[in-house]
Amino acid sequence: MAEERKEAKPKKRMTATKAAASIGPMVKEFITGTLQAKAEGKQKVAYTFIVCHHEEIFRALDVIPVWTENFAGICGAKRDAERFLQRAESLGLSRSLCTYALCGIGFDQWREELGQMPPEAPWGGQVRPDFMISSGQILCDPRSKWYQASQQFMPDVPIYNIDLPYPLFQENRDHREVLGYYHQYIVKQLRGLTAFLEEQTKKKMDYDRLRELVDLSDRTWNLIDETYKLRRAAPCPMGTGDAMNTMVPINFMMATQKAYDFFVDLKKELEEKIAKGEGEVENEKYRLMWGGGLPAWYALNDFNYFNSKGASFPVETTYRMVAPLNEMDLPETKDPIEHLAWRWLGYWTFWYDKAKKRPGSEPDVERLINWIEEYKIDGVVMHEAFSCRTWHVGLIWQLHQLAKIYKPIPVYVIGKNGKKEKVYRELPSLIMESDIIDITSYSEVDTRNKIDAFIETLASIRSNRAA
Amino acid sequence: MTKAVILNKGIIASIIGPTGPEQRRLANKVMEEALNQAALTIQEITFIVATGYGRINVPFADKQFTEITCHARGVVHLFPEARTIIDIGGQDVKGIKIDVSGKVIDFVMNDKCAAGSGRFIEVIADTLGVSLDTVGDFSLQSSHPATISNICTIYAQQEVAASIAEGVPLSDLLAGVHQSLADRICRMVNRLKVEDSVIVTGGGAKNRGLLKALSEQLGHKVLVPEDPLITGALGAALMGKEIVEKARQNNTPLETKERILGAVEIL
Numbered sequence: 001m002a003e004e005r006k007e008a009k010p011k012k013r014m015t016a017t018k019a020a021a022s023i024g025p026m027v028k029e030f031i032t033g034t035l036q037a038k039a040e041g042k043q044k045v046a047y048t049f050i051v052c053h054h055e056e057i058f059r060a061l062d063v064i065p066v067w068t069e070n071f072a073g074i075c076g077a078k079r080d081a082e083r084f085l086q087r088a089e090s091l092g093l094s095r096s097l098c099t100y101a102l103c104g105i106g107f108d109q110w111r112e113e114l115g116q117m118p119p120e121a122p123w124g125g126q127v128r129p130d131f132m133i134s135s136g137q138i139l140c141d142p143r144s145k146w147y148q149a150s151q152q153f154m155p156d157v158p159i160y161n162i163d164l165p166y167p168l169f170q171e172n173r174d175h176r177e178v179l180g181y182y183h184q185y186i187v188k189q190l191r192g193l194t195a196f197l198e199e200q201t202k203k204k205m206d207y208d209r210l211r212e213l214v215d216l217s218d219r220t221w222n223l224i225d226e227t228y229k230l231r232r233a234a235p236c237p238m239g240t241g242d243a244m245n246t247m248v249p250i251n252f253m254m255a256t257q258k259a260y261d262f263f264v265d266l267k268k269e270l271e272e273k274i275a276k277g278e279g280e281v282e283n284e285k286y287r288l289m290w291g292g293g294l295p296a297w298y299a300l301n302d303f304n305y306f307n308s309k310g311a312s313f314p315v316e317t318t319y320r321m322v323a324p325l326n327e328m329d330l331p332e333t334k335d336p337i338e339h340l341a342w343r344w345l346g347y348w349t350f351w352y353d354k355a356k357k358r359p360g361s362e363p364d365v366e367r368l369i370n371w372i373e374e375y376k377i378d379g380v381v382m383h384e385a386f387s388c389r390t391w392h393v394g395l396i397w398q399l400h401q402l403a404k405i406y407k408p409i410p411v412y413v414i415g416k417n418g419k420k421e422k423v424y425r426e427l428p429s430l431i432m433e434s435d436i437i438d439i440t441s442y443s444e445v446d447t448r449n450k451i452d453a454f455i456e457t458l459a460s461i462r463s464n465r466a467a
Numbered sequence: 468m469t470k471a472v473i474l475n476k477g478i479i480a481s482i483i484g485p486t487g488p489e490q491r492r493l494a495n496k497v498m499e500e501a502l503n504q505a506a507l508t509i510q511e512i513t514f515i516v517a518t519g520y521g522r523i524n525v526p527f528a529d530k531q532f533t534e535i536t537c538h539a540r541g542v543v544h545l546f547p548e549a550r551t552i553i554d555i556g557g558q559d560v561k562g563i564k565i566d567v568s569g570k571v572i573d574f575v576m577n578d579k580c581a582a583g584s585g586r587f588i589e590v591i592a593d594t595l596g597v598s599l600d601t602v603g604d605f606s607l608q609s610s611h612p613a614t615i616s617n618i619c620t621i622y623a624q625q626e627v628a629a630s631i632a633e634g635v636p637l638s639d640l641l642a643g644v645h646q647s648l649a650d651r652i653c654r655m656v657n658r659l660k661v662e663d664s665v666i667v668t669g670g671g672a673k674n675r676g677l678l679k680a681l682s683e684q685l686g687h688k689v690l691v692p693e694d695p696l697i698t699g700a701l702g703a704a705l706m707g708k709e710i711v712e713k714a715r716q717n718n719t720p721l722e723t724k725e726r727i728l729g730a731v732e733i734l
Binding site: 396399400403428429431445449450452453454456457460461463 | 520532533534535536570571572573574575576658660
């Protein structure tokens, strides 16, 4: 059967930090841990999505979250997603839907059909959940639809949906006017989740424990922010390639001591590298920003290719799902659930005030502009994953808007007649096109040809600058 | 297509040959023809630059640059006022933004789908039984361009075939096809904030119907080099010339490959 054919293993990507290199075994341990927990039956396991600010509630009730996007990403990174995508296609689902969801649905259908894991399932496979927590948030629609589709094959597995909205940015409206309503609503949603988990686990929520876990997450948030800001150093000690690994403790391990300790170690490692002048790239020539889009998990080696051309990636917008809490001005509360709701709103509205001060700006564009300056960025790279509508729609618009409103420091170039001319340096951008896990959309030759041309463009701009 | 340009003070040879899977052998063949035209031997060539998708498969090249850099260099040589270049090839379409000093400052490429490249016209021309050389002029006879709604080349081919059966005039169909391709090209290059002068190169630049549609949709006049197929090769030769001049100026040695144009075994 075609769907049982596996693709060739990808070449291992080189990491700049020891911390990033330690992530692979950590994820494997987590996946096998979920299988073991299910077999032992002592803890409930639940499918769910990242960036929902609900990990603390899960962990306080000893529920193990199974991050279904993560498992699809693993299949992609191991170049073993195609057979699950084909399964989903054979169920009548279009390849243009979210390929994370397709991979997960294909896997679930196969596992349920067999009554056991599909053959050679990556890292032992994705565990059958006790229940599924979906999320009808603004972020993306598969978050509420995916599990409904999977439930066709697991009719005995209940779904609980939490709704997590936030006020969308409007230039002429103060979001604070409506924040209270949103807060009340989200608190109600999280309390509903708590009640559902209590019912499923037959346990009562220990609010002191929940408060401790929320505090641990808050400290981890601030620590991550401090750690990532170290990447402003030149040469940059850690790039986006590594950050696609270190996103694991941020997004899958929040509210655990392990995640906090991971960033303690990473911070120390980066400080040591900076002290020694060690960069991600030996001879850093260009500093690039990963300006958005989920990565092509099967092609993370492309970051090494950029590195081989002297390009480092000091910052990325993708998966940096934390912001400094001390800059958020969150209302004081002793209720951990109320705090989670404030933190949720604080994160999503973090750039609103700054964006309002710059005509034509928007929060996502404002973040790009701020980081271009703070991290001394020479160019922006984005990835349009065709199957991710959430990211896809906004990326080109962000680049357009960036080009329209961002006026960096003027530079002088030597014009055709040999005279100096004052121009505003335009920030070159590269849009790569493929998918998160569908490798059929990717061409290494074309991608690297584009990278070569982009590097030549950066070199051309650099050589053109005159004092 | 595989192209070669030999430069001295001006262009002394310019060859356009076919491309295929045997890129190495074809590079040799085109180079041989160019040398014959210039009445030179390979040993007499000071420096060789290769460009394009097959640039790493040119065994005798001393240096490689991408087609973005080379197209820009070639076009700026011919049109110093160029600010936007649109290269419409059979395999891809490129948009290049140039600054006042003639340097590349941004670019976009469509290399994923035939529908956004010259291949789209080739396939449709074939379906309609019209030679590629005449599709452009033929389309200019249209008074009511047809609407081609499919963006997939294969589906568009079927749509065109069905339209012929319905009696839609050939010129209207061809005009619609050109408008459809121009629309896709414009959507891509508009990201660069198109500025005058706009230069169109590649095989697509030889198609007057496509140029008209492109100019109308861009809202800019478009200029075309005398030989729009060789701008990339010309740019590569100019890049090579610059390297040689710089080395001579700085009195540094030139790193070159062994000058052999032997038969290459294709595995």
